[in-house]
Amino acid sequence: MAAKERIPLVEKRGKTTSVVWKYYGFAESDVNQVDIVCKLCYGVVAAPQGNTTNLFNHLRTAHKVTYDETMKEHREKPSTTPASSSQTSIHATLYNATKYPTSSQTQGDNKRDQCSVNTVNNPGFKKLINTLDKRYNLPSRHYFSRVAIPALYDECHDGVTKEVATAQYFSTTTDLWSSRTMEPYLSLTVHFIDMDFNMKTKCLQTSFFPEDHTGQNIAAGLKQALATWDLEESKLVCITTDNAANVTLAAELNGWMRLQCFGHRLHLAIERAMKDHRIERAVGVCKKVVSTFSFSWKKKRELKKAQIDLKLPDHSLKTECPTRWGSRQAMVSRVLEQQKAIAHVLSQDKGTRHLIPSWQDIDVLEAINKTLGPLVEFTDALSGEKYVSVSLIKPTLHLFNNSILAEQDDDTDLSKCIKRRILEYLNEKYGDSPTQELLDMATVLDPRFKLRYASE
Template structure:
């Protein structure tokens, strides 16, 4: 039992195997149970490997019972600049619960061509025995990923959170002056994160002001939310930062009052994008039906906020965001894998669409699919001499249900 608890602690808390050599840890275990023989580092590694194999086999057995699986895939780079391919599968179990299993985070030393990426995905799918069960693969919009999915011959969906990231990033790039302010803020934050003297001075100033000691947050280029967090924290600390800089020997200057005003307004405009990103990033809830309504809500939220802005700079940023949101909405409202869930979700139905033209096209596709299901059901029933299954209000179900709205 103690060995199992030790293995679980190492796994859950990401503890190193060397923990069994730490004097304090060994002393603690001796106090708890003087008769317990602490395993060596090598023995602990063997126990963790055994636990991993047990968990993997259990997950494999679970996947064998599943009829359909979706995958999400992404490339990322470690701090040591090593490339990895991460693939996660999603499915609904017998209890109608949405489940997620990480298939692997594989070291990827090969060039990131579509062929090599496809080979990496096939290797993982064959290893887990799910090659014929994959119905959709979600990736970013990189050309090599798109070509990879095309060669795998499965349905492709672009990650919506990544799409929101691109909307915000491109809008920043559209407004060079605002991008300059962002770069200035990043340089200031980097200084306070990398200089021990500056970091300690900032903490001292916050304590003198009677404030809780907060640390700076640096942005990550691939995640726009980190830019929001960076600017939000800097705006919170603008007074302590100014006071700390006054006593430090550096040529780095803080943003001006007008620049801070632009940051404040930008945070207000970008707030709905952060909420949308968080909402779409959940793993335990199906989110496809929310995508189109969220784009409509973003358009409404940003447009409403623009009316109360005083900064012309932030108005330009808002205008760029609205334009790109509308472009993205039109694209999403043309994709069946997005429109069908929205129309069939009783919370949204027709209300979530921004374009009435795209709405009518989506309704027509839904009617066509319903008619196909009815015809297929009729043919199967005829071959077995059983009455065909009936859909509510026949093939007009989609339209009649939506008319209730």
């Protein structure tokens, strides 16, 4: 974060309940108090609507000592309960001896169930806790968001730091994400093998990334992420990314070996092969059919009856999602499976008879399903994170070229065209020398393959 010129700062207007605000202010010229400025480094901190979480995160990242002092103030809560002068009864003494969960344990349970901190403010939840034990004082959401969760984060952070420090070498995966409110985030996951030869995967961070998503900014952000976790760049073997130009440039600027995600690359190869007017028409008919049944309860009910009468599987139609790999083939496969039931239901309504796929459309859909069907399993197999998958890429490409996507005598012209386009794209993208060297090394070290698929 770039430092700003040291200018006089004014305090935040209105009532502030968090101690973190004493380390932040606003420029006198900022009448509306939009840009929050750190008093320690004079950097602007992005905190939408005065969100103090980002303010705490800035202190933790840039000013660790100040952050520890601030958190200590939160945790030191003096007791306000007056001492009782009366003697406690035997019944009360025995009753009070029961162990109750601490607030940290309560937060741990909420974390595992992915409950919002606002849960503790819900009347129903308060009533439930009161019914279980009227003496338990449920902390406020501010305690969980400002004390309990940061304490859990620090505990988890320390544990992960110690674990990744034992890695002799590691690889990483990164991607850029957007939240539901369209706020950008940069994620970083590390993969390594521990001393017991177990493969470990740790998602180190998904950090707020408000800067422009240029290759230079992403490169700097990734370097900072590694430094935050005390990971040496010299131990980084490879970074796996998607095929975005800015991410590719970031890896190049950092001088890191980059491997393209096979699942994402295969998805792009299929999308490229689908650019045919015959396929676009047939898939368009498919989408209209699925949409008709998705938005009509009557059509869904009639489809269930037709499935029983025609002795077809009781399956619902599937919708294609552009960002979900294999969703188009799943949609086509389901429409072909339920073809008779779909035609039976649509033919009973004059307004939907035109949606019945023609025999030409069925031929195209069958060609798509026959060609893409076998590729779905490879997408799932090579996208796993609990086992090494990089050594499978060369054998998979060999299998594609010589078996699965090899042109057969009984293939239609469309099937041959789809196969040819997919192979041309994959062979081109994985044909460069650095990628081939990395894949050769991984394949040779795999005892299942050894030198069988290594380049000459």
